[in-house]
């Protein structure tokens with residue numbers, strides 16, 4: 411089967427729309443087992459209050475990492491039924507910029523993400539992360555709404 415994408419990135423924050431984005435990516439991957447899935451979650455280090463002296467063992471950071479791992483374990487479980495190559499990544503940094511850097515570095519050819527995430531201001535159509543990624547991504551972005 412001919413596909414227009416072979417390496418998909420799914421930015422995942424456990425919001426309802428990011429769950430739907432993951433389902434959409436899985437549906438696309440089922441079309442052809444050569445399609446690769448990369449699910450990434452970014453821990454926002456810009457809003458975190460860490461003690462940088464004890465950065466490695468900082469309890470806030472450790473709790474965030476543990477939560478992200480648990481979240482991605484559920485995702486891994488979900489992906490394990492597919493014959494496709496599927497990977498999960500935890501990145502620490504600015505969500506918007508880290509996602510775009512990842513897309514570029516991994517040479518992705520499609521991003522599938524939610525229009526909104528866990529943030530509050532629902533009157534906007536796009537959140538700050540999806541807005542930035544749509545603007546800066548070198549490849550097409552499939553927005554689930």
Ligand SMILES: Nc1ncnc2c1ncn2[C@@H]1O[C@H](COP(=O)(O)OP(=O)(O)OP(=O)(O)O)[C@@H](O)[C@H]1O
Pocket residue numbers: 420421422423425427428431450451452453454505522523524525526527528529530531536537538539540541
């Ligand atoms: N930290 C993150 N890691 C990975 N993906 C994320 C992260 N934050 C958001 N996303 C992705 O971006 C999509 C849109 O979320 P976004 O954060 O832009 O909206 P929001 O939370 O409603 O608004 P804001 O964060 O600006 O308050 C999500 O559905 C998800 O796919």
Ligand SMILES: [Mg+2]
Pocket residue numbers: 527528529537538539
């Ligand atoms: Mg958000």
